[in-house]
Amino acid sequence: MEKFDAIRPFYDSEINEGILKVIDHPMMKALMCFCFPGVEDAIWKAQLKKTYSVRDFQCNFIYYGVKQVLGKSSDGLTTSGFEKLEKNTAYLYISNHRDIVLDTTLLNASLFEHGLNMTSSAIGDNLVKKPFLKILAKLNRNFLVQRGLTPREMLLSSKLLAEYMAQMLLHENRSVWIAQREGRTKDGNDETNSGVLKMIGMGSDEPNLMDYFKKIKVVPVSISYEYDPTDALKMPQLIAEANNETYIKEKNEDFMTLLSGIIGQKKRIHIHIGDVLDTEIDEIKSNFDTSNKQIQALAQVIDNSILSNYKLWTTNYIAYDIVNNSTTYSHLYTGNEKLLFERRLEMRIDHEHEVAKQGFLDMYANPVVNKLKYGNAE
Structure with missing residues (x-):
């Protein structure tokens, strides 16, 4: 349906042509090297050239990239x-x-x-x-x-x-x-x-x-x-x-x-x-x-x-306790986990900027505040 051409993804019939347009792009090489570490360029290029549907692209390439992301980060x-x-x-x-x-x-x-x-x-x-x-x-x-x-x-x-x-x-x-x-x-x-x-x-x-x-x-x-x-x-x-x-x-x-x-x-x-x-x-x-x-x-x-x-994760409970100067959820995290979170805050946010520090803490604490509206946040 032509009316959707400006916003729609590729149809399966367009997938291979789209791949061939970017197969030699340096960012495609970077993506494939991330998805398939140690695999020679010729191998993933050959597989890409044989890809003719969105599902094949997602299942045979993107899915492996997701597994790498989860494994590494x-x-x-x-x-x-x-x-x-x-x-x-x-x-x-x-x-x-x-x-x-x-x-x-x-x-x-x-x-x-x-x-x-x-x-x-x-x-x-x-x-x-x-x-x-x-x-x-x-x-x-x-x-x-x-x-x-x-x-x-x-x-x-x-x-x-x-x-x-x-x-x-x-x-x-x-x-x-x-x-x-x-x-x-x-x-x-x-x-x-x-x-x-x-x-x-x-x-x-x-x-x-x-x-x-x-x-x-x-x-x-x-x-x-x-x-x-x-x-x-x-x-x-x-x-x-x-x-x-x-x-x-x-x-x-x-x-x-x-x-x-x-x-x-x-x-x-x-x-x-x-x-x-x-x-x-x-x-x-x-x-x-x-x-x-x-x-x-x-x-x-x-x-x-x-x-x-x-x-909710330990980071949410830690931030909530810091913001509220409390120990309400201290039984849900260790002292070491709190130190790690505070270290992250220290490394990523300029402590002279109070708004940024508060914003950082609120980002992690607000999910606890919101969950409390529905009863127990634990």
């Missing part, structure tokens, strides 16, 4: 909730968003390991300005969310995006991943932006919007990292906001953040798949009479799932 990935999903079924995964590339890549690797449909994933077009990255994104079944538009352009772009998501979910049996808000959370507060849900709803052909959300099978996803490899990189924006300044990114900031997320130390990672929102949507439909109120209620239900199922 984490203490492992654990998952829960995947057993609730049905094979050969399309879902709309709405998740909190911590890392530009890893959130969706790790989710897809987990879906692959569980024999489930992998996703087509939203990515801001600001992240793929470089031609190589744009081709790589399209090879990896990313679709583009257009940024920096005028209000009128934004409306048209949002409608196109919504229609494309509906096309994949309802007509191509393709799962879709989208973040609960635009951009990654910088302060550890994971909150669903109702604007994202309104955009998704623009693809609806149902008289009642909740009937559409029920039809596309919304699944909240909670992703947590023990250490955020880009924690310090998020501080300049928080400082600017604290000073009521407009934050302007450095020229290659997005690319450096992307790279840091992949190679930076994450320690333990957990992905939890929430329940498919079904009875919850029925209740929203019967309890709220306007689409605006229904959207707000749906955002709250998604938040409830993401926050209550978020996996």
Whole structure:
């Protein structure tokens, strides 16, 4: 369908041509050497040249890159909730968003390991300005969310995006991943932006919007990292906001953040798949009479799932105790773990900058604060 050409990933019929355009690019060599250390260029090039589908590219190349990332920069990935999903079924995964590339890549690797449909994933077009990255994104079944538009352009772009998501979910049996808000959370507060849900709803052909959300099978996803490899990189924006300044990114900031997320130390990672929102949507439909109120209620239900199922790590408890000058959770971490966390803070943040120090601590502490709203945070 030509109307989606500006934002869609490659069709399988275009995959090989896309690969051949970048096979000799130095960044492709770097990627393949990372995925397959010690393997001669001629071998991975020969395999790439025989690749004719997105699934083959993801399973035979990207998946091995994920295993390398986990092996070199984490203490492992654990998952829960995947057993609730049905094979050969399309879902709309709405998740909190911590890392530009890893959130969706790790989710897809987990879906692959569980024999489930992998996703087509939203990515801001600001992240793929470089031609190589744009081709790589399209090879990896990313679709583009257009940024920096005028209000009128934004409306048209949002409608196109919504229609494309509906096309994949309802007509191509393709799962879709989208973040609960635009951009990654910088302060550890994971909150669903109702604007994202309104955009998704623009693809609806149902008289009642909740009937559409029920039809596309919304699944909240909670992703947590023990250490955020880009924690310090998020501080300049928080400082600017604290000073009521407009934050302007450095020229290659997005690319450096992307790279840091992949190679930076994450320690333990957990992905939890929430329940498919079904009875919850029925209740929203019967309890709220306007689409605006229904959207707000749906955002709250998604938040409830993401926050209550978020996996807390020692780093979260340590930061909470430091911020509150307490020992509330000291039984959940060792003295050595606290020293390591304080050392990380010391090395990554200028201690003369109180806003940055507080922002760093809040990033790790806020998930505990949010979980406390749902009862015990342990």
